[in-house]
Amino acid sequence: MTDRSKDAPERLYMHVARRLQQSIRLGHYPVNSRLPSExxxxxxxxxxxxxxxxxxxxxxxxxxVEMRHRAGVYVIATEPEEVESNLADNVGPFEVTEARRLFEGEAAALAAGTIEQAELTELEDLLSQMAEDELDQSIRERADRDFHLTLARATRNEAIVSVVQTLWDKRYSSPLCAYLFSLAKQIGIQPPVEDHRRILAALQARDPEGARQAMRAHLTRVTESLYRATEHDARERTRLKMDERRHVFARRAGVSEPAE
Known part of the structure; x- marks a missing residue:
């Protein structure tokens, strides 16, 4: 079996993670110390x-390390826990979204000149599913994916379709992507319907530049939502720790806490 670590270049984020981990192990950032800002x-x-x-x-x-809301990232151990061995073999969520912004922005521009009415109707139907609050979230997420793949197919370029599909599949096959998108789902981040409406409107108007900019703006907001997900996760863990401390102090003081 080929050793992928020798054949494939190291992912940039994994290279940075490895160097930071080494700095932590060497004591440059002791336990309970704060890492420099991003x-x-x-x-x-x-x-x-x-x-x-x-x-x-x-x-x-x-x-x-541990992200703490409004406090930064703190070192909590010097030796790593055992994690999935394939973590280094997959692209990260921000990498995926950046690539999607490049490829899908151009795909939208190209599709604006080639899309047919049947495909515009299909996009309208998928948009209706994304906007339907009564539908299960998994159905709305599938409609989101199908919207982007339908748009890619409208370019009449199978290479573009293959790239877009591969990038979408990374959301589910990469452990890091799956982790961060699951955080986004937990805090209620949904497929942004208004973004897709603007993309569709540009396609209907046969406006390549409008479609390109609408798609890029949409995927910029996806990146922003991923940042919010990590920040919310840090904030929630901070809240839980404060609640835990409050309960401990209350027990020590013999104070009965009100029922929630």
């Missing part, structure tokens, strides 16, 4: 802030 680490490593966010999630999954 911007500071990004500047030091010459990478984007989304790459640092992905690296931080890897360290968090390994049990080395």
């Amino acid at each position: 911007r500071e680490i990004a500047d030091a490593y010459g990478v984007s802030r989304p790459t640092i966010r992905e690296a931080t999630i890897v360290l968090e999954l390994r049990g080395l």
